[in-house]
Amino acid sequence: MTDRWPEIDENIVRHRIMSAMMILREAFGYGVREAIDAFDARYRLLRETRPDDFTVSSEEYGRHFYS
Known part of the structure; x- marks a missing residue:
């Protein structure tokens, strides 16, 4: 299996929640x-280690997302 964490991380920081979730389910x-x-x-880790990479604030992240 290839390392999918860079792809997952990119989706998380770009606020692509469903894409990140789908990759997590598929990969693991x-x-x-x-x-x-x-x-x-992973979201919490990335907020700590890469806060400037996020495209939305922590207050906005996940707002209006319902699964």
Whole structure:
């Protein structure tokens, strides 16, 4: 399996939530709950380590997103 984290990270910082979730599920075989947990952990890590890369503020991120 190739390393999909750069692709996942790019989707997360660009506010492409569904794309990141789909890759997490495909790459790791996660169910929905596992993918949400993995997304949340990676989102928090990226907010700490790459805050300037995000295209929306933390207050706006995820607003109006319903799965």
